[in-house]
Amino acid sequence: MNGVCALVTGASRGVGRGIAQGLYRAGATVYASGRSIETADLDDAIVRVACDHSDDQSVDRLFERIVTEQGRLDVLVNNAWGGYENMVEDGRFTWSAPFWDQPLWRWAAMMDVGVRAAFVASQHAARLMVPCRRGLIVNVSQWAAQKYHGNVIYGVSKAATDKLTADMAVELRDHDVAVVSLYPGLVRTEAVLAAGVFDLGNSESPEFIGRAVAALAGDQDVCRWTGQVLVAAALAEHYGFADIDGRSPRPLTLTDV
Template identity: 65%
Template sequence: MTNERKRDDAPTGNVALVTGASRGVGRGIALVLLAAGFQVYGTGRSIDQADLPREIVRLRCDHLNNDETARVFDAIRSGSGRLDLLVNCAWGGYEKMVEGGAFSWPAPFWEQPPHRWTGMMDAGVRAAFVCSAHAARMMTPRRRGLIINISFWAAQRHLGNTIYGIAKAATDKMTSDMAVELKPFDIPVIALYPGLVRTEAVLAAAKSGAFDLSTSESPEFIGRVINALFHDQDLMARTGQVLIAAAVAKEFGVLDIDGKSPPALTLADL
């Protein structure tokens, strides 16, 4: 781990941890929270090489490793003494999508490579569970905090990969049940769905015509939505729910970095 703070240099604002902050959605969220005044910790296996401002505390972590995950929270406890926001964005499901020259991601479940289960369920769902458990231990004594689990529509409709659907459905159910157990401590838990996000991988695929980016979202957009939710005084009324980021944005008047208001996708759009 690198760039860790000492307690005598602890921040006075809100403290956030964004897992999977090296690139894509996680990086966008981390950038927005930093600009909004949060002290931001970001994790990732390649976080040391990530294009991030120096103010973001980089904690190298493979969330498949329990000891490395535990050290992340030890560092936050030592550096800041508390945690106000956890955004579970770590996800290994999009790795090795092309193998042996073939696009294996949409193959039927009986032809899926074992690593894809590990990437989606262990590096995704399990990582979010373990991080949420650590976060809850820090948040419940203060009766303050927010846990956001990044999920997607695959929980509600088959989108080309059975494991993908299982992982997202598990994330939504995990959110719902965690919310029940954290409600007595006034700590909301939310599952948040992005739309089509202009991540590095999506932009690369768009060059071949794979995606229509006309209604897409920047990686920073969902970070703006999370910041708005964090400051919502009535957020406990939403705990345990699945929220569509673009729909929440319209409610709060949140715009994307280009000044646009991305449409809220529905199942019919998918």
């Protein structure tokens, strides 16, 4: 990926941090954004840009910097998301509450910080990619888009992300810019490891998702995937890469979830 410029949003921790690391180790010039990006555990060569993706002016400044310093953007990974915080409120676990008991802030967090943030960043990216007739936009999504998983708001927001992918693909197809939704499996993020309750036998490192994005970005025929939902572990089988520990996680299916 030498010569490739990539931006990963929401890269302060978890999957986003792993994607930024994976793309950097594949040779890309990587910009990583997030509210707490300055304290993120990232390679020093990754360009950290503090950005609140719910603030349009902050996003404007992020892309202005990329244009000034690089003059191009080849890969955008929309990973910034909201709504995972404050799962326990006033001593009550609200994450799995029925929709009539869900706090309304969670809708705003997932739809605005999540779906809207991906839309706004993609607008900026498309303005750079379309004139060059190349580019890849990856929207990190989840099986909740297709099957009830956690709560109603989570499912609606992930389904919206996949619909965003499908419809953007229609408008970008004639410009040779690809856009896909990417589903990780069970990822060994800081939160998952801290919970200590998950069976990690078929889990993935955060960097594994970065390898999946790198494989897509290096595919000269990546537009054949555009508009589709892709599973990271299935891409590993297709492109022939493994996780950082040498393992090959089994691709999950809708039945597994």
